[in-house]
Amino acid sequence: MKCDLSIELLNGYLDGELDKEQKAEIEKHLKECEVCRKELEELRQLDEHVRTVEIEEPSREFIFNINRRVLEKVKKKSRFRLFRLSPVLVPVTVALLVFIILININQPVGFASLDDRILYVEVETKKDLDIEIPKAGFVREEVYAKGVVAKEKKALTAPTVPSMAKARDVEVFDHAKKGEARAFGTEAQDEIISTTVVQELQIPRDRIVRAIVDSNGKILKVATGNTIIPEKDTMLENRLQGQQLSPPTVAGRKTQLYVDLTQEKVTEK
Amino acid sequence: MYNSIESDEFLIERVKNGDCESFNPLVERYKMPLYKIMYRMVYNRDDAEDLVEEAFIKAFRAISKFEIGRPFYAWICRIAVNNAINYLKKERRGQVQPIEFFEHSLAAKKGNPVEMTKQKVLQERITAAMAKLPDDYRTIIVLKVEEDFSYDEISKILKIPKGTVMSRLARARQKLKGIFKEIGVQNK
Numbered sequence: 326m327k328c329d330l331s332i333e334l335l336n337g338y339l340d341g342e343l344d345k346e347q348k349a350e351i352e353k354h355l356k357e358c359e360v361c362r363k364e365l366e367e368l369r370q371l372d373e374h375v376r377t378v379e380i381e382e383p384s385r386e387f388i389f390n391i392n393r394r395v396l397e398k399v400k401k402k403s404r405f406r407l408f409r410l411s412p413v414l415v416p417v418t419v420a421l422l423v424f425i426i427l428i429n430i431n432q433p434v435g436f437a438s439l440d441d442r443i444l445y446v447e448v449e450t451k452k453d454l455d456i457e458i459p460k461a462g463f464v465r466e467e468v469y470a471k472g473v474v475a476k477e478k479k480a481l482t483a484p485t486v487p488s489m490a491k492a493r494d495v496e497v498f499d500h501a502k503k504g505e506a507r508a509f510g511t512e513a514q515d516e517i518i519s520t521t522v523v524q525e526l527q528i529p530r531d532r533i534v535r536a537i538v539d540s541n542g543k544i545l546k547v548a549t550g551n552t553i554i555p556e557k558d559t560m561l562e563n564r565l566q567g568q569q570l571s572p573p574t575v576a577g578r579k580t581q582l583y584v585d586l587t588q589e590k591v592t593e594k
Numbered sequence: 595m596y597n598s599i600e601s602d603e604f605l606i607e608r609v610k611n612g613d614c615e616s617f618n619p620l621v622e623r624y625k626m627p628l629y630k631i632m633y634r635m636v637y638n639r640d641d642a643e644d645l646v647e648e649a650f651i652k653a654f655r656a657i658s659k660f661e662i663g664r665p666f667y668a669w670i671c672r673i674a675v676n677n678a679i680n681y682l683k684k685e686r687r688g689q690v691q692p693i694e695f696f697e698h699s700l701a702a703k704k705g706n707p708v709e710m711t712k713q714k715v716l717q718e719r720i721t722a723a724m725a726k727l728p729d730d731y732r733t734i735i736v737l738k739v740e741e742d743f744s745y746d747e748i749s750k751i752l753k754i755p756k757g758t759v760m761s762r763l764a765r766a767r768q769k770l771k772g773i774f775k776e777i778g779v780q781n782k
Contacts, residue, residue, distance in 0.1 A: 336764040340738060342745045371771055372739045374720050374779060380633045387629070387643040392621045395650045400614055 328360045335361060339368050455577060459538050459570035459584050526568060526586065529561070534586045536565060540579040542572040602666040609657050617657075621650050624667060627741075628674050634736045635678045637725050645681060649674035668743070672751040675733060682729045716779065723773040731766035738763055 337343045338351045355362050528534050537546040547562040548555030573582035608616035632642035653670045660669055724732055737743045749756045
């Protein structure tokens, strides 16, 4: 004999999970249906069997030490909490690195070309370096200013100097050579009456002559030779050594210089 | 040090505020009930102990999500049972099923009933029948019959609707009844 009562409802009744109406309905049915009563009894016995099963006792280690083990692991894990983020951090970091590498790969690779030049703009204007070079000829200038001062100054004949100084100094030399009375130097000379006597250094015209002139304009050492490699000429050096030229200055400050006194170049000009 | 009088809520609040030691009484309080559930799910002492330990560690790490006022035992049961279900899915692949162990054991002892009492034989057969159940059926029987959780609680632990709890439990009992008949478990 079969019964139409849902087995779920019978289980619900057994477990006390039905509402009052359902419970009353089941109880009414159970009074009439022997099959369902038998089924319900079997379910009760089944539950009872299940509850009688004994379990194996846990180990002493579990009973006495689980608290300590749990706490140790919990503290250890909270200490290294950052590493728990590694499943997130590692892929993100790798993705970022790959992204950076890919960006760099897409850049054109090759030799530097004109397009790669960087234009530098010099903001500060270049200041001219004012250089005063002693001359190969020296000028004996007798200056009479209110009948007191007599000066001796030199004129340039060797323009192997930077171009800016060169043009000006050659002009000075030309004036000096003509014996014109002329103001020389930076001082205002309007009231000075002077006569200039040009006395050239006796330098061989077919030879390169260079000299080290100290900060006072005195020739210290002389080198000569037809090449740019200097040679010592004792006789020439004895003749020129000690001669007084105009003091070499750089940016207005007296300084020792290595001066080219070669005559030939001036002659050509 | 806290004694057993402290409520779960008080201890959990302390743990949430960074006091790890307050978790200790909770472990002490629930380790055995959880062990029983885990043992009945996996039928292996060492595995059951490991699962209980894992459940406590997971619960500690998720303690910030626990809502004060709800039953802590049901919450940690949910963690433990889900952990055990995952363990059964992963670890039992390709391994000897517990039922085989029990069947061999029973077969060996069938021929020598003097060695054990009638009650002992019955218990081993019931255990074998339980081990033979599918994991989800065994789990729901353990939660209802042995732990006496309500359908509502089981619904939350297993994350299934209450109606499903009722129907799954009915099917699980029918299945167990069939296995009982197969292996000779007699009604009293």
